[in-house]
Amino acid sequence: MEAPEPSAGRYAIGDIHGYLDELDAALVAAGLTDADGAWSGGEATVWFLGDFSDRGPDGIGVIDRIRRLAANAESAGGQVDALLGNHELLLLGTHKFDDTMVPTTYPQRSFHRVWKLNGGQQSDLDRLTDEHVEWLSGRGVVARVGEHLLMHSDTTSYLSYGDSPEAINAAVAEVLAGDDIDDWWVCFRRLTGRHEFREDHGEETAAEVLRRLGGRQIVHGHSTIPSHLGVAPAAVEAPHEYAGGKALAIDGGVYLGGPCLIVPLTNP
């Protein structure tokens, strides 16, 4: 199959979880990179929605790929950027606090233990450099892109950090720049919330988030499409729009054997 023409379009990509080969194949299929992995997306904009590492084999490779694409895209007039997910908080928190117990947890937990329990890979931790930490710490958690509001998790918890994407990102950056393990833990917990745009009040909840942060549709990863639809991961072919069109789930569940979706952000 011939790769589609690159465009100046906007795309979002959900949770990769270390599955670098699947990401690379999806980028080629979408026409965003060529067979050698070089950016061929022209002036396209691509946002990664977090959870780059853990569960799969090469989380650091995924982070390095995103950073390289960002540099290549910029020189071609395009843009590649990324938001942090809960797994970035776990990886960075483990790097920073290791086995230190978080005082507010009961029973007592450490970042290292919770990271391991959630698929943390020692090879990622071993390869995480100061440069990776610096790059990750410079990423936001929410972005407004046209009429889309991008975030990792399907939760309202972002709002507890502020009333605009800028304020939220600044508040989280302050947490990450600090040494308070409780602040870090709270941030991880908040970014782990899910399913708040579903069920009876889901549409109202999504509408309230959009009213406060802007945009007409929330685009998120974190809660996989198979988990939303109750279907087998391999059966997923497209993002899942719900909450009266106010939410779009884009995580195909790559680590479960689902597709690595590259989702065009068209007007909602």
Ligand SMILES: [Mn+2]
């Ligand atoms: Mn997640």
